[in-house]
Amino acid sequence: MTGRKRQRVTIADVARLAGVATMTASRALNRPEMVSDELRQRVLQSADELNYIPDRAAGGLASGVGLALPVLVPTLHHSVYVQILEGLQERLPQAGYQLMLGSTEYSREKEETLVEVFMGWRPSAIVLSGIDHSERTVRLLRASGVPVVEIMDLAGDTDTPPPLDLNIGFSHSRVGEAVVRYLAPCGYRNIAYAGTLTTLDPRSVRRIQGFQGALKRLGLPHHLIGRSDLPSSLAVGRDLLSGLLEEFPQTDAVFFANDELAAGALFECQRRGLRVPDDLAIMGFSDEEIASHLYPALTTVRIPRHEIGRLAADLLLARLGGSPNTQPPLKQSPIDVGFEIVQRQTTRAPDQHPQEYT
Amino acid sequence: MTGRKRQRVTIADVARLAGVATMTASRALNRPEMVSDELRQRVLQSADELNYIPDRAAGGLASGVGLALPVLVPTLHHSVYVQILEGLQERLPQAGYQLMLGSTEYSREKEETLVEVFMGWRPSAIVLSGIDHSERTVRLLRASGVPVVEIMDLAGDTDTPPPLDLNIGFSHSRVGEAVVRYLAPCGYRNIAYAGTLTTLDPRSVRRIQGFQGALKRLGLPHHLIGRSDLPSSLAVGRDLLSGLLEEFPQTDAVFFANDELAAGALFECQRRGLRVPDDLAIMGFSDEEIASHLYPALTTVRIPRHEIGRLAADLLLARLGGSPNTQPPLKQSPIDVGFEIVQRQTTRAPDQHPQEYT
DNA sequence: TTGAAAGCGCTAACAA
DNA sequence: TTGTTAGCGCTTTCAA
Secondary structure, X not given: OOOOOOOOOOHHHHHHHHOOOHHHHHXXXXXXXXXXXXXXXXXXXXXXXXXXXXXXXXXXXXXXXXXXXXXXXXXXXXXXXXXXXXXXXXXXXHHOXXXXXXXXXXXXXHHHHHHHHHHXXXXXXXXXXXXXXXHHHHHHHHHHOOOEEEEOOOOOXXXXXXXXXXXXXXXXXXXXXXHHHHHHXXXXXXXXXXXXXXXXXXXXXXXXXXXXXXXXXXXXXXXXXXXXXXXXXXXXXXXXXXXXXXXXXXXXXXXXXXXXXXHHHHHHHHHHOOOOOOOOEEEOXXXXXXXXXXXXXXXXXXXXXXXXXXXXXXXXXXXXXXXOOOOOOOOOOOEEOOEEEEOOOOOOXXXXXXXXXX | OOOOOOOOOOHHHHHHXXXXXXXXXXXXXXXXXXXXXXXXXXXHHHHHHHOOOOOHHHHHHHHOOOOEEEXXXXXXXXXXXXXXXXXXXXXXXXXXXXXXXXXXXXXXXXXXXXXXXXXXXXXXXXXXXXXXXXXXXXXXXXXXXXXXXXXXXXXXXXXXXXXXXXXXEOOHHHXXXXXXXXXXXXXXXXXXXXXXXXXXXXXXXXXXXXXXXXXXXXXXXXXXEEEEOOOOOHHHHHHXXXXXXXXXXXXXXXXXXXXXXXXXXXHHHHHHOOOOOOOOEEEOOEOOHHHHHOOOOOEEXXXXXXXXXXXXXXXXXXXXXXXXXXXXXXXXXXXXXXXXEEOOOOOOXXXXXXXXXX
């Protein structure tokens, strides 16, 4: 009694009940305008009566059209990705696409495995986070001809690989630079970077490179780096701060890889009685909700996550729908959505006003 | 040139290249032990050479076995659900099941729509959050015979509907009660509840009912309820607190619907110079990471989310795998995983020690 | 406008 | 052990 195998209600059942051919039932359901009013009514009613639910897999198989739309994110623990997902959810499902979520945990190997798995679901397109993929991933994707959108990083830039296909994001190296160019005029001289997975995640790497490059150009020390291999959390933020202060006591400002780490560090400063931003400046990355509620409120880098999600959806829809006349004047991909430094209270006010960097 | 329609590599291609029948290729790939070493080698090599990726939809269609496993959560903004998802991800994908995520936004109608959509993907089972569903959802699910796991609430309890099938969670009304039974001995007399979606989400409703019932039994006021219709956030937590203090200035303790709201309220207390827990006690629900890092650290209710995810996966695997001899001594569903009050600094120490409630 | 036949890619069942 | 046939549920194509 492992579940009596319930006979699935098929379109043939619906057709039979309505007294029409299977094909007519199919048309009544999918292209109503091709069927006479009367038959359409009968079919719709039968379908309803039988609780008919069309089998997408069979439909896709027959029509050659895939409706699965895999989205690969590194993690769901950062609200950034949750919000991107929401941006995508806003339009894609109602266009008939089924979002499938995969989490790569910042690993190229996991990404590769997930891409393989998802390719088996006849994806109509695929959304990838980042622009750094394994060779096999690239080969698989190229060979399949499936549209790809890479998000959250900017491909084809001076220091990044070319885009696989569509791309929308911002430059992480420029974020690193911008932070230095923001903090230096505030009078900070020993500016540190602190992050997790700093070797694993190519986006962190580029952020650090931009950061260090800018420091070098200003003649400031660029060796103040705090690293952790643990996934990021408030606790790790505390540890990162402690480690940094121990190793480099001269540190007077820290740029964290995300707001969560920065918040943890801020809590640690409170515990230690360190005054922020007088003794130490703290800067985050992402501008998550907590940033503005912390005390003092966190200076951070805002990235347009929701917009990334929505734009990715638009790009995809335009690419897939291919409605040839509605041809929307789509911006040329890669699209740089830029970022913005949000000045709050964990850094001293700069001499110059904050500006938008793209 | 809307994407040259790349010829998909099928198992027939693989078979042809290997010089075997399609069926042999299929067996070499899926039941290797049924094929001679030599042919298996040839097939595997051909598959690799052609970058063959099996079409799950076609496979499922032919074999009658579905591999999609939809998971419906109310939101991804609470880390609780992210962690449950992780618990599920730990085992299900490697057993070949494809998790499909849907977010209901606490709406029964959205849930119904999602269930309908997902039923079209030949799900092998389906995971639902909560035990309150629309009539049509129940009918659809029942008719399909698909195994269902309801999580995060306890069905078949005195005040809850019977389970659809498998169930694993805890009693929200007992949480409400337990909180009162915890706070009262600490000397609090005007204990308020504050939450969002308090009318929409049946779990909130039951929590409030348990809460009010316990207050009544103790002869304490039970009308101190703060509500908001916005989705929960730190900002709403602040507002909720402000509203409560304005409407019921006598309030001396507040039980929030989640830790995020409680954190927001705590920030608001800081801003107002209110001393916690001396002037006001704050209690959260969920024990998210931030709870222990706040200052003062948040007293809250811990729920075993990761365990819920893992147990749900186990239950499902046992139900689906049906390996008849390995018949694991599965606990009888519904499974009550209980909860636990975590005493920290936002409430005064009670006369009696905290206890586990199930 | 409606219907019949064929087949999408794969595997269960049977035959060799 | 291997191959052949049929068919999963649906839609495309073509004919009526």
